[in-house]
Amino acid sequence: MASIDGSSGSDGALREAAATFALTDWPMNAWYAAAYDVELKHALLPRTIAGRSLVLYRKGDGTPIALENACWHRLLPLSEGHLEDDAVVCGYHGLMYNGEGRCVFMPSQQTINPAARVRSYPIAERHRFVWVWPGDPALADPDTIPDLHWNDDPEWAGDGGLIDVKCNYKLVVDNLMDLTHETFVHGSSIGHRSVAEVPFEVTHGPDGVTVTRWMLDVDPPPFWAMQLEWRHGRRFDRVDRWQIIHFEAPSTIAIDVGVAPAGTGAPQGDRSQGVNGFVLNTMTPQSPGACHYFWAFARNYNLDDQRITTLLRDGVAGVFGEDEEVLNAQQRSIDSNPDKQFYNLNIDGGAMWARRLIDSMIAAEGDDARYARASEQARAAALSEPATTRVEATEADRARLGI
Amino acid sequence: MASIDGSSGSDGALREAAATFALTDWPMNAWYAAAYDVELKHALLPRTIAGRSLVLYRKGDGTPIALENACWHRLLPLSEGHLEDDAVVCGYHGLMYNGEGRCVFMPSQQTINPAARVRSYPIAERHRFVWVWPGDPALADPDTIPDLHWNDDPEWAGDGGLIDVKCNYKLVVDNLMDLTHETFVHGSSIGHRSVAEVPFEVTHGPDGVTVTRWMLDVDPPPFWAMQLEWRHGRRFDRVDRWQIIHFEAPSTIAIDVGVAPAGTGAPQGDRSQGVNGFVLNTMTPQSPGACHYFWAFARNYNLDDQRITTLLRDGVAGVFGEDEEVLNAQQRSIDSNPDKQFYNLNIDGGAMWARRLIDSMIAAEGDDARYARASEQARAAALSEPATTRVEATEADRARLGI
């Protein structure tokens, strides 16, 4: 793995043009979450996915449909019309489209031009999300939908939400791939100086990136102390805590998080005394400077206690609200500093490999010169054997955090 | 007449670049309504007409004046100043302009530079509107002001209003030249499935376009049933209804509408038992994506009943509010789909000829290549004898509307 130590100014990997965060910089051949399952009804829902304006709805039998959101005739957004049975009726002149996007009625025309259609998009429902494939339909395979199964697995319980963030989707990837920021952004909830203190390992391979951090025998932060007490009915002073971040390109991140009473064997694989959650995240680019950020939090204990579900969902929503503020401010700064670059630190190892996998996907779709160099690195990464890098806290960290 | 059947994909007339709806695409040598008569007082009124920022006012004797709205000296909008007698005083340094736009006072100058002036525009008051000519003043002939005489004819009574629509003015022309949309946009008021059902005829000539639709022996829609009852004191089950749309380039449309008890001779010319109205419309481009839409509704019965005037004005205002929503959404969609085209259906025959007459006016003013091809068609249309095309409802229409 190339050094990404911030001390090495001559390293090509060190700098990234922040300006790329203001470009149309996502793969089209990918499944993107377009809606939470409960959002989609027998009604027209407009939504922008990967730069495309779509109208979504469910047919009477529940099948989800995604169509281009502009009438073939005069471009009125179809979402301004209404459904009649399973067809969309344009709200202007009554042209009707079936679920495949084919026009099935035009006023006063003896025949219907076979070219009269709006584009329909591959769509599939999985893990409580409705996914859309904005790219080449021939390549759309629902088996490649990112794994967020914890969101509807009977062994897990939870809930989530949708945030429309005014930032490039890759800034959210950055944010989630390095949890060092918890100490500074989320000090009052999940943040804890031990997050910045302990080492973590970055493992990358062709299929994804994993960042693993174990904090052994530490004070539990409030968010986790509370959950351990819910489960066991009493408080614990010391816990073993884990954060294992799984990235799946281009923009899905499942984070395995939890604590167990210290010394009960969690690091060795026995989590039976602990509480475990998955923070599920998938980001859908809307435009270069905006994304839909779908998230959920699932737990594996007290599954039927709806009060816990609500408390955890509201707690995580509060934490993500803090991130949203940072992400919005970061994007504004990028927009007003088009010449400035990003620099990578050791803590950005996970994000850097995630970025390479994303760039590899984009490079595979075309000959965009911006991605040519990134692509070489990315292909090398994708072909290489999984490898692991360890990032350690330093004396400076310990002094800084008083630990 | 070229086929505009949507089934003929190879027809050049079929497609129009929606992008032209985002351009400066109006003739300058034309009279445009700038204000309702009652809006204009002995006070400064800023208004944007055909891309020009103007200040309007009436002199003490009522004469309307239109001047460029930026002081010669430092560009402060003159509308920020005030009137002294019939002169505009700039609100910054007190420069004064007379009604011809000539500077008649400058502070501390022995002489006034004869070049010190703001442009004045030909202006005339007619049919309860104040009209401005933004183009070559030498060509401005008040006799060519579009005919909306019903708006102040003693045989007619009515009232109207002004809507600032966030769309290109030609989208309103489109809207008014085909009333098929009534069925879908105005279902609860004037809309009626018979509008989409019966055939209509499009007649075009060098001076305008007329679209004629007669609906014989039909149920009266609520808007008309009400009026017939006002006039006769009783309800009628069946009526003969007409819609005769007169387009006068570039953007004035007078629609002769009404109903008479079925079989009383209205189609043959005897409207004596009916109620007749004129929907008067004239659109003034403000910018490529915005226009002032002046409208009125005049009737020829119960002229002194002010209650009817108010009810009809409010009713039509409600109908046009529905159009406004559609038009705003359509323009937003055009703006976010710069590569998409408009397609014409048979129902767009009137709008298509109207567009050709507009393009012909623009082409006559310059060598804009965008209008070169349109201009050939338009000139051909303008030179040709009036011709008529008939558009019929189809089996599909009848099935669709359950008729």
Added chain:
Amino acid sequence: MASIDGSSGSDGALREAAATFALTDWPMNAWYAAAYDVELKHALLPRTIAGRSLVLYRKGDGTPIALENACWHRLLPLSEGHLEDDAVVCGYHGLMYNGEGRCVFMPSQQTINPAARVRSYPIAERHRFVWVWPGDPALADPDTIPDLHWNDDPEWAGDGGLIDVKCNYKLVVDNLMDLTHETFVHGSSIGHRSVAEVPFEVTHGPDGVTVTRWMLDVDPPPFWAMQLEWRHGRRFDRVDRWQIIHFEAPSTIAIDVGVAPAGTGAPQGDRSQGVNGFVLNTMTPQSPGACHYFWAFARNYNLDDQRITTLLRDGVAGVFGEDEEVLNAQQRSIDSNPDKQFYNLNIDGGAMWARRLIDSMIAAEGDDARYARASEQARAAALSEPATTRVEATEADRARLGI
């Protein structure tokens, strides 16, 4: 001095492209007021100065600091973080910067890249303002900070404020260099027809421009009648009034204003019976279309009467609120009339020489062709001996103002 009479249409000096008011048109090598002294505390204050986004704060010992407002790592505005002692902590990943902008902590890095820094700006506190030098630090000499000493001179008392105006800073210079506008913009407070009536003299030299206007034996306007009564306990019917405007490039203007009972010798130098104030103004370009406008009003009588301080500050704030409205409208008009020019009148003599000194500073910093011609004139002006031009009111002025 070249004629600037508006009657001379062929004079090159007559016209100025208004478009230059929409450009990045300020010298970088200059001191600009960044904050009022009381605004700056031991806390992070974001502010845009000369197109640069800065974060300002005071160290524990009161020393002011100005840093670039974007973290070296991921560009989050540092103003979103917090202070720890005298260091700025980034609110995202905790990078810390000292007052020189050097990064002194990075999480998990053994060494800190010496290139890891944000730019720090020369900063100094003087005359109750905190000044920043956005240009070449080697040239920053606090001795060249513009003279606004009345703002903290024990012989003077006063207070002021900050207005964020949505206009180019040079429009405010224009506004302040010619007080003829008082008659039209501030008629109800300080405006008086005698301001437009009496002659004034413009003196220009390499170091600045002075505009002098004496109004002898005139009615005192309300603002000044009130002050004379505060000082003497009685009203005076006739006063000698003065306005002496001192411009210091690029954007500081101190205006010596006052009245004395008529005939008590003020024009000859004995102001002992009068009341004297200084209107202090310094404008900081924020962007081409916006500036920070810092102002104060200081007086030399009844120094301990805080009630007078408050009344005068509120009175001047009201007057400047009227200017703000005009300036905002003027900038909007410039933006929507990119092809229109400014024309100079005799009354613009002071503003014209001020503009030449500004242009000379910009020209000295680079080879911007836009300023090449201006620069020749400006250098000629800067090298020439001070010279004076007299601008007189005319018969037309007298007739216009009824005097």
